[in-house]
Amino acid sequence: EVQLVESGGGLVQPGGSLRLSCVASGIPFSYYFMYWVRQAPGKGLVWVSGIKTDGTITNYADSVKGRFTISRDNAKNTLYLQMNSLRAEDTAVYYCVGQRGDPWGQGTLVIVSS
């Protein structure tokens, strides 16, 4: 079965850190560009970050540049998002997405609040 399963979300205080994980199955993960997309409650989709198949090229939205780091472990079929210096405006459901927009994970909720 083709699926992406995210984990690692939760409640964190402003200024804190979280690491999200996304485990892939049913796809040739090491051949896939991968992305993180987020959606704040009741708001639109926001592209967060992307990573090349071998991890050598990464890209970030301006809003997270310098605070978030995307990485991958192809041996574990796993994508990561290290989130530091979290702000209230980072509160959102974070989706892991494969290249060509397929597949999408179910998302993991991150709440940044004191």
Add this chain to the structure above:
Amino acid sequence: QAVVTQESSLTVSPGGTVTLTCGSNTGAVTSGHYPYWFQQKPGQVPRTLIFDTNIKHSWTPARFSGSLLGGKAALTLSGVQPEDEADYYCLLSYRGEGVFGGGTRLTVL
């Protein structure tokens, strides 16, 4: 960072045709922006309908088509069905960095 614009809302009658557009404040949208189109219904995970301007996934209904139109990316729905009522988002790539539009709420009425 670039700004991607979409109609905030559109209304279409069942069986009708509607075109949603996706523009960029940096100039004309081209195939080099690799336009994507996504559909999201309330409480659901988005699903990808179109990538690379006009390529459909296996699950994309035939009534959906993507194109470039008048300097914008476009998503046309022909023969709209009630189940097409949803939010639609476009995504453009700017040298590897993606930017979503604000989304179009499509009402079928």
